[in-house]
Amino acid sequence: MAEWALLPLRLFLGATFAFAGLQKLANPAFFSAKSPTSIQAQMTGAARFSPIHSLLHAMIPHAVIIGWVIAYGELAIGIGTLLGLKTRIAAIAGAFLSFNLFLAVSFHSSPYFTGADIVFLFAWMPLIIAGGGSRLSADALITRRAAAQSGLVKLPLVAVPFENVQAFCGNFDKGHCRALSNRPCAADQCPVLDSRAPQVSSVAIKTFDRRSVVIGSTAVAVVAGAAAVTGLLTTATGHLEASATSGQKAATPTTLPSSGSNSSAGGAKGTLLGPASAVPVGSAATFTIPSSGDPGIVFQLNKGTFVAYDAVCPHAGCRVGYTPGAPLMLCPCHGSQFEVATGQVVSGPAPHGLTPLTVVGSANGNLYLQ
Numbered sequence: 017m018a019e020w021a022l023l024p025l026r027l028f029l030g031a032t033f034a035f036a037g038l039q040k041l042a043n044p045a046f047f048s049a050k051s052p053t054s055i056q057a058q059m060t061g062a063a064r065f066s067p068i069h070s071l072l073h074a075m076i077p078h079a080v081i082i083g084w085v086i087a088y089g090e091l092a093i094g095i096g097t098l099l100g101l102k103t104r105i106a107a108i109a110g111a112f113l114s115f116n117l118f119l120a121v122s123f124h125s126s127p128y129f130t131g132a133d134i135v136f137l138f139a140w141m142p143l144i145i146a147g148g149g150s151r152l153s154a155d156a157l158i159t160r161r162a163a164a165q166s167g168l169v170k171l172p173l174v175a176v177p178f179e180n181v182q183a184f185c186g187n188f189d190k191g192h193c194r195a196l197s198n199r200p201c202a203a204d205q206c207p208v209l210d211s212r213a214p215q216v217s218s219v220a221i222k223t224f225d226r227r228s229v230v231i232g233s234t235a236v237a238v239v240a241g242a243a244a245v246t247g248l249l250t251t252a253t254g255h256l257e258a259s260a261t262s263g264q265k266a267a268t269p270t271t272l273p274s275s276g277s278n279s280s281a282g283g284a285k286g287t288l289l290g291p292a293s294a295v296p297v298g299s300a301a302t303f304t305i306p307s308s309g310d311p312g313i314v315f316q317l318n319k320g321t322f323v324a325y326d327a328v329c330p331h332a333g334c335r336v337g338y339t340p341g342a343p344l345m346l347c348p349c350h351g352s353q354f355e356v357a358t359g360q361v362v363s364g365p366a367p368h369g370l371t372p373l374t375v376v377g378s379a380n381g382n383l384y385l386q
């Protein structure tokens with residue numbers, strides 16, 4: 017029953033990680049630096065508040081390679097866990113990945129339990145400690161097959177010290193056995209132990225170990241090959257779908273120079289951001305907020321009507337992105353969505369909307385942050 021109890025957790029973790037890996041592989045934007053939802057955008061946003069920000073900054077130039085490693089790593093962990101193949105190794109890798117994501121992305125989630133990564137980290141612990149069990153497990157199947165090929169009718173017995181038998185035996189009482197008419201407890205006459213158990217030769221044990229390695233390695237190689245092919249097909253399908261729907265036309269918002277100095281001209285006062293012409297109607301531009309150093313984003317909703325926000329997601333500090341023509345702003349780290357017109361949160365886990373800023377246009381055609 018204890019092994020059956022582990023099965024729902026194993027299947028959930030396996031399915032979740034496999035899906036996460038396939039989802040990344042099927043999304044070309046995840047590997048495109050121009051996309052606001054790319055791995056590069058996620059790392060850039062996470063580095064602002066992460067306790068390992070120096071390491072993240074150093075890794076940003078290699079973001080695409082890291083993205084591929086994460087995607088295929090999640091797929092491998094997920095498949096291994098689902099099949100119960102090398103479960104402890106998969107669980108250790110899953111916990112390591114979850115811990116790194118916790119440090120990089122959700123370390124500052126408040127309350128702490130709103131960040132999923134710390135939950136996944138501890139969810140892997142039972143599988144690290146107990147393994148995948150023998151229920152619907154490829155590891156157990158490999159063990160049984162190796163035993164059969166080694167001529168072992170039953171698996172090798174595990175030696176248990178007789179003191180342990182005395183500790184759990186209900187008939188043992190102060191050195192005597194009630195089941196033996198209160199005679200002294202002894203291993204050679206113990207009714208709990210089965211003296212008829214077959215003896216296993218050392219040759220059979222060595223054969224069993226060798227067969228386990230060979231069969232296990234073959235299974236890992238076959239599954240790894242199938243996972244690689246699945247990943248490549250998923251990536252190709254994702255690119256084809258993206259090409260069919262958008263022609264792969266990627267666009268990024270214009271970046272305003274933002275002088276950082278207060279000025280006034282054309283009836284407007286504040287920090288000069290740049291020309292209003294850089295933000296066409298229905299488009300966005302990014303800038304740096306001088307007072308905080310946070311990224312900002314400005315939209316021209318209608319001719320002459322501008323709205324702007326601090327682009328730091330209130331959930332975990334990642335930078336919110338925007339794809340021209342999209343109805344919403346999106347956090348690349350955990351998927352929070354925000355309205356363009358109001359900055360209010362449409363879907364979490366962000367606890368509230370983006371911080372609004374005031375940007376106005378002037379008669380000289382420039383934008384000012386007030």
